[in-house]
Amino acid sequence: MDIKKIREDTPCGNIYMNHASTSVPPLPVTEAAQEYYRMIMKYGATSRQAEEMTACICGRAVQNMAEFLHADAEEIMFVPNGTVGIDMAARGLRFKKGQNILLDSMSFVSNAAPWIEAAGLYGLEIRYIPAVLPGYLDLEELEHLIDENTALISVTHAANSLGVLQEVEKIGELAQKYGIPYLVDAAGTMGAVSLDVKKIGCDFLTASGRKYLRGPSGTGILYVKKEMTEKLKGYVPAWNSGNWDYQRNEFTFHGDIRKLEFGEKNFPGIFGLSKAVEYIGEIGGMQDVEARIRKLTCYLFEKLKVIKGVRIIGPEDASCRCGTLGFVMAGKMCGEIAAYLNQNGVGMMGHHFFCPGVTELFGIEGTARLSVHYWNTEEEIDLVTELLENMQGESYGET
Template identity: 30%
Template sequence: MDIETLRRDTPGTANRLHLNNAGAGLLSRSTLRTMTSHLELEAAIGGYEAADQERERIDAVHEHIARLVGGRADEIALFDNATHAWNAAFYSLEFNPGDRILTGRSEYGSNVLAYLQTARRTGAEIVVVPDDASGQLDTTALADLIDDRCKLVGVTHVPTSGGLVNPVAEIGRVTRAAGVPFLLDATQSVGQFPVDVAEVGCDMLTATGRKFLRGPRGTGFLWVRPEMLGDLEPYVAETASATWDGGRGFTWHDGARRFETWEVGYAGALGLGAAVQQALDLGIDEIGRRAFALGARLRDGLDAVPGVSTHDLGTRRCAIVTCKVDGMAAADTAAALAAQGINVTVTNPVQSQFDTENRGVHPLVRLSPHYYNTEAEIDRAVEVIAGLAPGARAIRRRDVRS
């Protein structure tokens, strides 16, 4: 992987030390050109006409995403974000009083709110599967909790609030053996390291374009196992998802496109396709190895700083690193890093409700490198955070007094 060439193709690396890829990755010039050229085409000949002219490239986006996750093009539906993709899958399931939804402590906040709403509406029950000693979802406990009342296992692969990588392949083996649908939120994993739906064994998977895939904001997708379609009733019917029968009825379109809507931001969709193709060309295995290595370097460096603690769980940890500087609010730490040109963000308890109930560590500073970051950038971030630690602050106070 030629890092210098990749950085030249990434304009943002010239301006900032970007460690917020779990929020939004930096666009490459090639992705940017793909998007702007389509917008220019729309301006030149009209939006409908541009879509007709570029139909082959637009349809190929489904192919690219399918290759990325190990599925088929007809199993992919495009969305304007991952939350809408996840909602399309979740709200297509039917829940009744006494039904159970099993999830983990690391579940994403918007998913939790959807569970709570559904429990309120239907009388279904939310069951939080406990973690094992490492902090990842306990698959033995999951298997013990599954019974004939369980209608869904919904799990976040990598939480928004840390480097944990849940054991999703083992979760998939448990759900397949029990015949229970498995909805995987892969928002923070797809694009960061390999995710193959056949290996995972999930029935539905959702992801975004804007994070580790380095695609544009306002893009996302849903993958659905074909055998699952008969158990799902899309909660929106419109001209892109269904065909009118000429009377008072309709039929759903074949495959996952029954979840799509007619209106699509084609510049964004093409940008997503370009970003996915770039990841495929680079090799998602190689991307994963480098991302994990940079994350480990950052985590080890922070762990070596007195007065700084990291808070990532699990036996396998990815390129998301969370930390806290003793005696300093996470927002103040993030602001101090921003003043040094380093992009990070802060975890939000509202986005990690069950984790907050269990640990109470949030908010934390979240740093998330990606493959185009350099080792020197990682070391620079550690150096700046070390300068914020209590010992360094005490030295500065003594220097001021003297």
């Protein structure tokens, strides 16, 4: 992996370690998004040339994403963000009163709110899958929660405040064993770890494009297993989601994944997202990306754990994370740590990250979060941890 060339593609002026929120797209991605606007300026948005080029690039984008996830092209839908993808699944499933949903207790709010709303609409029960220290879902208890009325299992691949990878393939085996639809929120892992929907065994997978994949903001994907697509209700009656019979005054949704379309697409975003997938291949592929992120995560872990007063939240084994580390520091609020680092040119965050199950499990108010990517360097990590040492030294009156 040519880090020098990659850094040239990423002219970021700060030390940036907030990829779990929004990463920095490389220049080829921004150029791909701009390509759409250059095209419509040249030909006009509804010209034959522009429509043919748009259809070609969007078709390639679907194929790129399908190959990236080991899915089929007819199982991929581009969405504005991962939240919308989850909402599509929640509104599409045909629930019955008295059924229950098993929900990851460490989820971000976006993987909770759509199911809570569905529970209110259809008379469902939400059952939270408990987590145990040092930050894993309790799979034995998950199996105990399953009964004949379980309609869905929904989990987050890695909580955004921890970065701890959950055992999604084992959960997939349980879902298949009992014939239960299964959704994985991969917002924090797509682009950081290899994803294979067939190995995971999920019926749905959602993710945002702007995080570790380094795509444009306002982009995301929803994978729906073909057999599941046929069972879903349509999402929004629109010109591209079904057929309108004017004479009979009827609208019928398509039978395939097009039933989830909802009008105009974010073509510049799709152009850029497709290039983000291609860019990973150009710099070495997901295996190299994953190995580089794991190496930097372990390096950051070792540097953080020796700082006086720092407590890293989650497992001691840094290799089980997707690039994200959450920590607390004695005598400092997480927002105070973030403000100090931000003022010193480090992009990161300190927050509860809308994951109340995480803060409750560890007995904390929130975490200071550093999330590294393949284009970060050991030298940047050294500078960040030196800043933290200086900050803590000031607290202890050291000079």
